[in-house]
Structures are given as C-alpha cells and as structure tokens.
C-alpha cells in the first residue's frame with residue numbers, strides 16, 4: 001500500500017490529538033491540506049449550459065414522467081416531472097438511477113451472434129439478415145406456428161409490433177410476462193362478462209382494503225400509489241392491510257390484519273357473508289345489476305363462511321372479521337384490492353374474485369374512489385395484417401398456451417420441445433418466472449432464440465442472436481398506464497441522448513427484420529421507421545403525445561354499470577394450496593417484494609443495491625426473514641448460515657430475525673441472485689427466489705396462482 | 717454574508733413526517749445522484765457505505781403481531797449548537813476549519829479540499845452523519861459521464877456529508893441576484909431528497925421564516941434552543957443540545973420516544989414538556 005500524506009494522517013482517528021493545540025501545527029496542517037487538495041485522478045465534471053428534457057420511465061409499469069437535467073447536452077440527473085399526471089414530481093429510486101443503466105459498461109454494445117459457448121460481435125445488417133433468413137426458413141418449412149415472442153408488457157406499440165410480426169408469420173404465440181392484470185382480466189370475464197382490466201381509484205377512496213397488495217412496496221404504478229397513500233391522513237381515509245408479515249405497507253396502514261398465508265380469499269368470503277347476511281350490501285342503484293347466482297352465493301357463504309369458520313381458517317378473530325366487513329361496506333367510497341407484492345405475478349382467481357365480490361357488494365364499481373372496469377387499451381389502430389397462404393394456414397393452429405400465460409407457454413415448450421424460434425423483447429423470463437431452472441431449460445431447448453435487450457441478463461445469455469436495444473433514455477416509445485391505475489394516461493418516452501452504444505429501438509429492429517423477409521410479412525410493415533409507425537398508429541393521440549409528452553385518455557369513472565354474475569364465486573372454487581406437504585416441509589416460504597430491489601426484467605442499479613439493508617443482503621448472502629419463534633424451533637439464531645429447501649430447490653441463506661413475521665412463515669426477497677458476470681453490482685449476490693418457487697397453475701384461469709411454497713430450513 | 721430583508725439570517729431546516737415516510741429510499745438515491753456520491757461493488761458494510769442520507773428502520777420491539785416499524789431518514793442535522801452560535805459538535809473539533817457553520821444559512825459546510833482526514837468530526841457527530849472516503853471514488857468505465865459539475869467529487873482521505881444541497885442554495889441566490897431580488901422564494905431552494913420523495917414526507921425551508929411550511933409544521937421556539945412547540949414534533953437526541961435543524965413529526969408516541977435515550981420512567985415526565993424544558 002502506498003502511504004501518502006493524506007492516508008498517513010488518516011490512519012487513526014485522533015492520531016494528531018496531542019499536537020493539534022499548538023498554532024504551528026495548525027498552520028502546518030492547513031498547508032498540508034492545501035498541498036494535498038488536487039488529485040489528478042478524481043474526475044472534474046465538465047460544466048456547461050443547463051437544460052431539461054422530459055421523458056417517461058419504463059423501468060416498471062408505473063410509467064412516471066421524468067425530467068432529465070442535462071449539462072452541455074450530457075444528462076446528469078433524473079428527477080420526477082412535476083406536471084406529469086402519474087407521479088407529479090415524485091420518483092422512485094430506480095427511476096432516479098436511470099443514468100446508471102444508460103452508462104452501464106456491462107450493457108450490450110453491439111449485435112452478437114452465438115458461436116458455440118461464446119458470442120461474436122457482428123454488424124446490424126448481418127444480424128438482421130441472419131434473423132430474417134432463419135425465420136423465413138422456419139416459415140417456409142410450414143412451422144410458422146412454432147415461432148413465439150415474449151415481451152415484457154403487453155400494451156403499447158413496441159409489443160404491438162412484436163405481436164403483429166409473429167402474427168404475420170402465422171403464429172398465435174404472442175405472450176407478455178404474467179402480472180396481476182392477467183388475473184384481473186380473467187376475473188372480470190367471469191364476474192361481469194366483459195373484456196377489460198380493473199383500475200383502483202385509490203386517491204379518492206376513503207377505505208382501502210388491501211389483500212396483500214404492496215401499495216408502498218412498488219405495487220402497480222408505484223409513485224402514484226405512494227402519493228395516494230400519503231394523502232390518506234389529510235383525506236381522512238383508512239388503509240387496512242391483510243398480510244402474514246409486517247410489510248412496509250402493513251406498517252404504514254391504519255390496521256394490519258395478519259391472516260395466515262393464502263387465506264385472503266377466505267377472509268374476503270367471510271366478510272361477504274357478514275355483509276349479505278346483515279343486508280348491508282349496496283341496495284341503491286347497484287342491486288338491480290346483480291345477475292345470476294346471488295341466491296346460490298348467499299346460501300354457499302352461509303354454509304361455508306361463517307365468521308367462526310373463517311376465523312379458524314385465517315387465524316383472525318370472528319369479531320374482527322365482522323367489524324371489518326361492517327366498516328368496509330359502510331365507508332363512503334370503499335375499495336378492495338388484490339394482487340400481492342408488486343403485483344408482478346398473477347395470483348389465484350378464487351382470491352381475486354372473492355376480493356372483487358366485496359367491491360360488487362359495496363356497489364363501488366365504476367364510481368369515484370372505487371374499482372373501475374377499464375376496456376382494453378385500444379388507442380393504437382393498426383392496419384390489417386397481410387398473410388400469404390402459409391401464414392393463413394399456420395395461424396389456424398391455436399396458441400401453445402390457450403390461456404395466454406407465459407408460464408404455461410414455457411411449461412409446454414419445455415415438455416414437448418416444439419418451439420422452433422423465440423423472440424424476447426425487454427423480458428427476462430429465465431430469471432423472473434417461478435421455477436427459473438425449468439424455464440431456463442425450456443429456453444435452452446429452443447433451437448433459435450433472439451433477444452432484444454439492453455443487458456446481458458439470464459435469458460439473453462441463452463440467445464443465438466442478441467440485438468441490443470436502446471435503454472428507455474435513448475428510445476421513443478408510447479407507454480400506456482395499466483397496473484391497477486384507475487385513470488388512464490399514455491406517456492411518450494423520448495430519447496434524452498443519442499445512443500451511447502451501437503443499439504437500436506427494438507421497434508426499428510423488428511421493422512427491419514420484417515422488411516428483410518419481404519412478401520406479405522414485409523408488406524404488413526409499411527412504415528419506414530418505428531417513429532413513423534408510432535405516429536401513424538396512435539392517430540388521435542399523437543398530437544397530445546408529442547406536444548405534452550403524454551395524453552390523458554380517461555380521468556373519470558367509466559359510465560357503464562356492468563352487471564354481476566355471481567356464479568363463479570357461488571360455486572365455491574377450491575383453494576389452491578402452496579406446493580409441498582406439511583409433513584416434509586413444515587414452513588411456508590413467501591416472496592417478499594422490496595421497493596428498493598428491482599425484481600422484474602431488469603436488475604437493480606448500483607445505487608439501488610447500495611440502499612439495501614444489511615438485514616436483507618450481507619456481502620453475497622441473502623437473509624431470510626423469520627420470527628424468533630420459528631428460528632428457535634429450527635435451532636437457528638440471528639446471522640446463522642442455513643439451508644432452505646423447498647420441493648423445487650435449495651439454497652444457502654442467512655437468518656434474520658424479525659418479530660413482525662408470523663411464526664411458521666419465512667420470507668425471502670425477490671430480485672436478488674442474478675447471474676450476470678459482467679455486472680459486479682448484482683452478480684452472484686443472494687439467491688433468486690424463483691429457483692425455490694414453482695408455479696401452481698390455476699385451473700380456472702390457467703395462470704400461476706400461488707404466492708409461496710412449503711419449505712424447511714436448517715443450520716448449514 | 718447576505719441577509720434577508722428583515723435583516724435576519726436564514727435558518728434552513730427540514731421536517732420529516734415519519735408517518736408518511738415509506739422507507740422507499742428515493743431520498744437516498746436522489747442524494748447520491750445529485751451529489752456525485754460514489755459506490756462500491758459491496759455496500760453491505762454500512763459503516764463504510766457513503767450515504768449522506770440514510771434511512772434507518774426502527775421497531776417498537778414488540779412481538780408478533782404487536783410489532784410496528786418506522787423508517788427514519790437521516791441527513792446531516794446541521795446542528796447550530798446552543799443558541800445557534802454555530803458550536804456544532806463537528807465544527808467545534810475540526811482543526812482545519814474544513815467544516816464550518818454558515819450563520820447566514822445555518823448550514824454546516826464541508827470543504828473537502830481543506831479536510832485532511834483526521835475524522836474528529838466523525839467521532840463528534842452523534843448522528844453518524846459523516847462518512848470517510850477510505851478509497852478514491854471509482855466509477856465504472858463511462859459512468860463518469862453522468863457526474864454533475866455542481867458538486868466536486870471527493871478524493872480518498874476526506875470526510876463528506878449532507879450539505880443540504882448547498883449548491884442549490886447558491887444557484888437560487890445567484891438567480892435572485894441577477895434578477896435583482898432581495899431574497900429567494902421558498903420553492904426556489906429545495907433539496908434533492910425533498911423533491912424526489914414520492915410520499916411528500918420531507919419538507920424543507922427556512923425555519924426563521926414564519927411563512928415557510930417548515931416553521932409552521934414544527935413551530936420552532938427560537939427562545940428555547942429551537943425546540944418544537946408542536947407536541948408531535950421532535951429532534952434526535954435533543955437533550956444533547958446540539959440544536960439540530962432536522963425535525964421529525966409522528967403521531968406515534970413510541971416513535972417520538974425513540975428519538976432520544978430515556979431512563980426508566982423518565983419519558984413519562986418529559987414527553988409533554990415541549991417548549992418548557994431548556995435541558
């Protein structure tokens with residue numbers, strides 16, 4: 001080690017204590033500090049003119065408006081855009097860290113082609129040609145229906161172009177990553193017979209009953225939820241959180257109700273029973289909308305969901321259930337919400353339907369402060385896809401997963417190895433889906449994988465061709481709201497800087513591939529560039545989008561009052577248990593969403609990782625949270641190394657004791673355990689919980705339904 | 717030294733509503749990004765992790781399901797010392813005048829090029845708000861591009877801490893000067909953490925100005941060492957008489973109690989004593 005003046009002086013706190021009283025020393029030290037002040041290797045950031053650019057964040061489905069401070073054209077700081085209708089100036093830590101994604105030296109800098117176990121840099125022309133040729137071969141061989149694409153989100157014109165491209169080839173295998181939105185869609189189909197999704201008017205509700213939704217854990221549109229939550233006190237609104245562990249949302253709520261894991265539906269049904277049997281349901285305008293099944297429902301609830309029975313199942317006192325039901329239904333604008341954690345996984349339809357039943361009984365459908373049934377986003381109007389005979393024939397074959405579940409698709413792909421080509425855009429299923437090992441295996445078995453990605457994530461590592469994408473700060477993209485937001489706002493991301501590396505907007509990449517394929521595929525994409533396409537298909541919305549950077553599509557509740565069909569709930573669908581037997585696995589491991597850790601398709605930034613507490617991540621070890629009682633029963637204490645095992649896998653972890661978690665339940669954070677060699681800030685830190693989880697498919701929705709898995713833990 | 721039109725000094729301060737804070741960490745990252753705070757591969761040793769703003773998690777210590785938690789964001793407290801004479805714990809011990817009390821703003825400065833790393837100030841600060849650069853900062857290749865010229869990157873061997881985003885104050889003052897205004901508006905000088913907080917938990921402004929939200933929120937008693945008159949407001953380790961300019965507000969008694977150390981039974985006697993006791 002080099003000992004220079006400064007480090008010498010710094011060796012021990014108070015090393016100079018005795019001498020510092022004499023003025024001579026004082027003078028000397030002052031001199032020395034001046035002498036040592038210039039360090040050639042400390043960067044001196046260039047100064048210049050200050051400007052601001054607006055754009056929209058797409059790191060999560062929140063789509064917050066951002067204002068990027070630039071100096072001499074160089075972005076230096078990301079702030080929330082104060083006049084943006086979603087986040088009005090606030091911003092989460094991932095959005096603030098955007099520049100770390102932009103300049104990340106581990107980004108993919110140029111198109112890559114796999115040769116054996118390594119990647120070789122190739123030109124864009126060669127890469128696009130390669131993909132076009134390969135897909136044309138598959139199509140010509142009559143296997144177009146075996147081509148699939150997986151995008152991160154399902155809405156907007158970039159996913160739209162991917163879907164259109166795969167359709168033009170002749171395949172129905174178009175998937176977006178599974179989120180709670182998919183379960184809501186299926187629930188609405190069953191309960192209202194409509195196609196659409198549910199939004200929650202949290203900022204106007206005076207009683208929010210949350211069944212494990214992580215309202216301040218990053219659920220849905222995070223910043224807009226933070227804001228709604230924060231104004232609760234001033235508005236005199238109440239938040240009740242149902243969850244087996246004291247999450248930040250539970251801690252911030254007015255009341256925390258610790259129901260046993262996966263008994264949320266039972267609690268909701270018990271409350272519904274109290275509401276109906278006491279004739280407390282909304283008898284105003286809404287009861288006329290009660291469709292089939294109400295009498296059956298009443299009888300079913302009476303028989304199975306008495307407060308006492310529900311108290312047994314959930315571990316919550318009968319009196320609490322009765323009181324909660326009454327408070328909920330008597331509130332001015334109550335709303336019940338489901339979709340656990342960040343809402344990034346689907347969930348059980350029994351649970352969503354039971355929770356939504358409360359909304360129906362309270363009569364708050366499409367009301368201020370209630371639950372809004374939003375029709376599917378349809379501002380993007382596309383011309384018809386052109387198809388040749390081969391495509392028309394292939395498109396007759398159904399999608400591999402009829403429910404549209406990406407988990408279901410990979411399960412099928414892994415089982416029958418019939419997928420010929422997979423295009424992946426901005427998504428990382430090999431990390432983010434339950435049973436990550438099985439998904440990885442399924443992807444490995446696909447002969448031709450093309451990843452459109454900015455980062456060398458777990459899925460991209462398996463690709464045959466990598467087409468590097470612009471990050472959100474370099475690209476144009478329309479970003480419609482969803483994710484539980486009631487109001488509809490579509491944002492427009494605009495580049496705040498020229499591409500740092502040799503990347504493309506994935507929309508342009510797909511256009512180029514389509515054009516290279518010529519024929520009807522090429523004809524289906526008449527636009528010269530992605531921007532031209534965007535302007536053309538967004539039609540009426542374009543002028544607002546381009547002028548203000550967003551278009552507010554809907555601010556008030558939809559005027560319709562869809563009737564309620566109670567049959568599904570009245571059939572009393574069976575609960576879906578966590579995988580594993582109690583005899584072998586005495587505990588339940590639940591995932592834990594932490595707002596400071598990105599758990600979806602992107603990895604956390606260095607800044608974000610830096611904020612993670614040492615009770616969550618210590619060195620390379622993830623800490624698993626458990627009640628001191630659980631630890632004692634398993635002969636563990638704070639900081640112990642332990643092995644946690646589930647029916648799907650096992651991992652070495654450390655123990656963190658937390659009084660706020662239910663005994664018998666252990667929790668582990670999502671989003672850690674990346675295997676991304678080049679990114680030292682996340683690589684190998686912690687364990688990917690998805691390696692311990694397995695999907696349990698819901699027969700009613702075809703989606704992964706569980707939150708957690710049975711587990712056991714012992715000292716390592 | 718510029719003074720406002722009433723001839724009085726500013727006293728910039730912060731109020732954090734702990735019932736609103738969600739522990740999201742936006743303030744921490746906004747601060748790092750605003751102030752060119754570096755980062756290392758492993759930041760899980762929190763003792764050497766440079767976090768000018770750090771959000772602590774405290775619990776009420778009760779067992780399930782009576783447990784409660786609260787997040788407590790901790791910037792530098794910008795202590796004025798008794799009577800606001802500028803005898804902050806750190807300022808009093810710095811042999812190099814590398815940290816000083818600015819009477820016109822109430823901000824405790826840190827001049828990196830003067831600091832020679834004796835770390836007396838770190839020992840003196842009861843809030844662990846100061847951090848030592850054990851290493852030279854190193855940004856991954858290319859990431860220097862995002863560094864801001866408003867705040868100079870630090871070097872190995874110096875102490876750094878929250879500056880209340882002093883450069884933003886300077887910018888606001890410069891603008892006022894150019895526009896020939898006497899003083900700056902409340903909204904013209906806001907810190908990066910305040911702006912970023914999605915929960916609106918942080919309020920920043922001039923505690924000396926009764927029109928500013930911060931003074932209205934806590935009602936600091938200038939004749940009583942800045943103690944808040946608002947009974948729901950408190951400062952950390954108030955009884956040390958460091959006279960911090962960061963105030964906290966909470967409806968929850970256990971949270972307010974956690975702001976200082978009390979002997980058994982002592983809290984009951986002092987908890988409603990706001991504005992009376994001078995220590």
Ligand code: SF4
Nearest residue numbers: 057062063064092095
């Ligand atoms: S909440 Fe989501 S959209 Fe908003 S800034 Fe954070 S990551 Fe971006």
Ligand code: SF4
Nearest residue numbers: 747878879880881909
């Ligand atoms: S006031 Fe500025 S320097 Fe201090 S914690 Fe907040 S952002 Fe950081």
Ligand code: SF4
Nearest residue numbers: 737738740741743913
């Ligand atoms: S940004 Fe606001 S809510 Fe988030 S931790 Fe900081 S003070 Fe709390």
